[in-house]
Amino acid sequence: MTAFIQHLASEKRHSPRTCDSYQRDLQRLAIWLVEQGNPEWRNVSGYDLRRYVANLSRAGLSGRSIARHLSAIRRFYQYLLRERLATDNPALDIRAPKSSRRLPGVADVDQLNSLLDAVPGDPLEVRDRCMFELMYSSGLRLAELASLDIDAVDCHGGEARVVGKGGKTRLLPVGRKALEAIAQWLPIRAALAPEAEPALFVSRRGDRISHRSIQARLSRWGVVKGADQKLHPHMLRHSFASHMLESSGDLRAVQELLGHADIATTQVYTHLDFQHLARVYDQSHPRARRRKSRDYNEQNAGQEGTT
Structure with a gap:
């Protein structure tokens, strides 16, 4: 594990923060494996990792956090295969459970x-x-x-x-x-x-x-x-992206400004923009307010009948 982290830092030029994240995730797996009586990396199977994912899920980790763990494990086994310290990569077909995507917080423009x-x-x-x-x-x-x-x-x-x-x-x-x-x-x-x-x-x-x-x-x-x-x-960065998209509607330009490799990462801001439009619609469109008006009319009608 130590050699792998050094490989990430020297050969792959990952930042210290990224290396620390990989090390924490792998150490957590290593502790769990020892507790299960399986201390050898080469003996870990896909079944073991599925049990590990279930353990992380029970511990309250989100799908995104579990996906990060699995990414670290896959990268680690790629390294072990290169060094001939493992015969296969048991994490290849393991997927994290899906979780709802949390939209980033955005500050109001005027504020x-x-x-x-x-x-x-x-x-x-x-x-x-x-x-x-x-x-x-x-x-x-x-x-x-x-x-x-x-x-x-x-x-x-x-x-x-x-x-x-x-x-x-x-x-x-x-x-x-x-x-x-x-x-x-x-x-x-x-x-x-x-x-x-x-x-x-x-x-x-x-x-x-x-x-x-x-x-x-x-x-x-x-x-x-x-x-x-x-x-x-991150709220300031999210606010920048959301406000730019609201004004320009140019998703590709916002992607370039944010430095996102994948436009799917930027598309979360289209959901934020839609939420804003939906709120305006609900507050403004007469048909969107129909239920509130109907409830009010029914209530008044009931009071008139009582009178």
């Missing part, structure tokens, strides 16, 4: 505008607003924002060069408000960061800001500035 227009109270809040403006302006992932270097943003051209999943680079437009926020942040950053620090966003100590700090600062910003719901980085 986001109000939150991002709030006046920063100190230098670190200037940085915070800049981070959140850029995340919403360009649909950045948390990891993409944290890894952004100062030379990756072209303020004159209004674009940012972002390294996404799998080390893929994409060029994204940066909106006017985000550019203004960057211009306000750069003088403060210069006073905090040493000259050799490449990161665009730095902590109070002058080093690259961590993922956890960004999450905590966004949550704090929402509380201090009066948000109606808890804010988190």
